[in-house]
Amino acid sequence: MKGLEFFSGKRIFLTGHTGFKGSWLRRILLDAGAEIMGFSLSPREEDLLYALSGDGTGMRDVRGDVRDYEHMQACFSSFQPEIVIHLAAQPIVRESYRDPRGTYETNVMGTVNLMECVRCTSSVRSVLNVTTDKVYLNREWPWGYREDEMLDGYDPYSNSKSCSELVTHSYVASFFEKGPSVSTARAGNVIGGGDFAKDRIIPDCVRAASRGEPIAVRNPYSVRPYQHVLEPLMAYLLIVQRQWEDPVLASWYNVGPGEDSCVTTGELVDLFVKKWGGQARWENLSETNAPHEANFLKLDCSRIRSALSWKPIWGIERAVEETVCWTQVWLQKGDIIEEMDREIEAYLTERG
Secondary structure, three states, X not given: OOOOHHHOOOEEEEEOOOOHHHHHHHHHHHHHOOEEEEEEOOOOOOOHHHHHOOOOOOOEEEEOOOOOHHHHHHHHHHHOOOEEEEOOOOOOXXXXXXXXXXXXXXXXXXXXXXXXXXXXXXXXXXXXXXXOHHHEOOOOOOOOEOOOOOEOOOOHHHHHHHHHHHHHHHHXXXXXXXXXXXXXXXXXXXXXXXOOOOOOHHHHHHHHHHOOOOEEEOOOOOEEEOEEOHHHHHHHXXXXXXXXXXXXXOOEEEEOOOHHHEEEHHHHHHHHHHHHOOOOOEEEOOOOOOOOOOOEOOEOOHHHHHXXXXXXXXXXXXXXXXXXXXXXXXXXXXXXXXXXXXXXHHHHHHHO
């Protein structure tokens, strides 16, 4: 695949490959000719994209829990990966309120276990830990957070990812001075075809619109940096490649959309309704006693733009359009792999 030749034949250990981001990344890497070992729990009920995008065909598909160090280490030993991309997480804010202990076990100790496996595996050259834009102490100010801002997420999910960042920083300082190259990527909210998760706005839109029901929006005024899932995934691969080629480029990177793609949830749903057409509509169901979630959050992506010459390709309107297109193919029982490959190819072509 043009632009991804670097990954052809590379041995890549990918955690969380059964989830939404993981399924898209698996598809990209398979198209690029990579050798992949996926390490993940069994797909959840909402992880339909895993099966729709080909299950574990063409890769080594391992059912494993990142909290199980011995199992993960055995997989590292047998596979001898060159690249490690860590996506596995408990990723939902509301679920972290329901199960804070499980969230910390997965997001913090899972990172410790992964870094320990990296430390004990000499074949590894490049590592990326994917966290979130919610790692920052959010003061809800109108400018974007930079990578040197204080880490202190509020809710158990966000805070556990702040801890995951700190674990990574400690391993880099303590053990990885001579390699491998290790970075973290703090991405904003992603949307795209195949996300069926609970408590996420676009999946909620899809469920309601496909049933002909009004879309319930519980916080229409919160501002988020929304981007199509291919944006951060291609940024992750760029980081992995560039730090392999030049270890000086290993760092902590924000990965977010352009200024015009930081919109309120209400504006995002308006776009969805417009692209969906028909009788799609939404209603404001603001919750007065809902668990705390940030109302305003934006990233400053100057570092990745300057160091790696990265920039977003698809704005928010295009992101919603591609999401609706994927969903219509799914509803019509079309070829999902073909649709994913079309979107990947279109993105790479437009990136140039």
